[in-house]
Structures are given as structure tokens and as C-alpha cells.
Amino acid sequence: MIFNPRRGGSEKEYMITAGNGITTSATKLKPGHVFQATASISSRTPKMSFQDPDTEEWVTINVLGRKANFVMPCADVTITYQ
Numbered sequence: 001m002i003f004n005p006r007r008g009g010s011e012k013e014y015m016i017t018a019g020n021g022i023t024t025s026a027t028k029l030k031p032g033h034v035f036q037a038t039a040s041i042s043s044r045t046p047k048m049s050f051q052d053p054d055t056e057e058w059v060t061i062n063v064l065g066r067k068a069n070f071v072m073p074c075a076d077v078t079i080t081y082q
Contacts, residue, residue, distance in 0.1 A: 014072060019080040022046055029072040037079045038067045044081035051075055 013028045016035065021044065025036040037046040046068045048061045053075055061070065062082060070077070 012074075014074065015076040016072075017076070017078045019078065022079050022081060024079055031072050031074045033072050034069050035072060036067060036069050039081045041081075042066050046070075046079055047082050048077050048079055050077040 011030050013030050015028050016024050016026055018024045018037065021040045023038050023040070026033075029035055037048070039046050045063055045065060047063065048070050050059055050073055051057070052059050052073075059073075070079075
């Protein structure tokens with residue numbers, strides 16, 4: 001996966017879609033930026049899913065804990081919980 005953390009310019013922002021019971025610190029971001037996701041129930045942990053633009057395969061990133069910080073990839077993402 002390639003991240004694009006360039007400053008300024010007009011690089012594309014991608015959408016962050018949060019499922020029920022998840023709050024996020026942003027709704028869209030440029031690649032390389034960090035955002036936080038929080039599950040409303042302490043026993044649930046956020047996970048991020050997106051389709052890799054190069055391979056077109058689906059990627060899921062699981063975390064531990066109710067709050068998680070994710071780096072925005074070059075793709076729209078969906079945040080759910082496990």
C-alpha cells in the first residue's frame with residue numbers, strides 16, 4: 001500500500017464511512033493523514049476495510065481497544081467493529 005503524505009497541493013480526499021456504533025474524527029481525508037475511530041460499546045473494537053486500488057483486493061485492518069488511530073489510505077474506507 002502506498003501512502004501520499006504530501007503537504008498542500010490538490011491531492012484527492014477520500015471518504016470515511018462509519019457504521020452504527022462507531023464515531024470518527026473525520027468524514028474525509030487526504031492519504032497519509034491520521035484519524036481516530038471509537039466504538040460506542042467498550043467490548044467492541046474498530047476495524048477499517050477498503051479496496052486496494054492496485055490489486056483490487058479487500059483489506060481489513062483490525063485493532064485492539066475501543067479507540068484506534070488509522071492512517072488514511074489512497075481509497076475510501078469503511079469503519080465497523082468486531
